[in-house]
Amino acid sequence: MAFQVVGELTGTLEPLPPEDAGPPKNPAAVALGKLGGSKGGKARAASLTPAQRREIARRAARVRWDKKEDETK
Numbered sequence: 004m005a006f007q008v009v010g011e012l013t014g015t016l017e018p019l020p021p022e023d024a025g026p027p028k029n030p031a032a033v034a035l036g037k038l039g040g041s042k043g044g045k046a047r048a049a050s051l052t053p054a055q056r057r058e059i060a061r062r063a064a065r066v067r068w069d070k071k072e073d074e075t076k
Contacts, residue, residue, distance in 0.1 A: 010016025048056070 007016060007019060011018050051059070
């Protein structure tokens with residue numbers, strides 16, 4: 004590993020590809036995923052009633068506070 008790092012820094016070796024790169028992604032699928040991801044939270048918030056949003060916020064706060072109590076034990 005040290006040999007590889009020195010080689011990359013001096014420019015005598017090409018960087019190794021990341022091990023977890025996986026197969027190449029389809030650009031069309033990536034674009035669709037980004038489109039849906041950018042709408043997701045706003046669309047969900049718009050469809051919830053105020054009571055549903057309050058309940059979700061209560062549960063989230065409870066989980067956060069429970070975690071803090073667990074960490075101190």
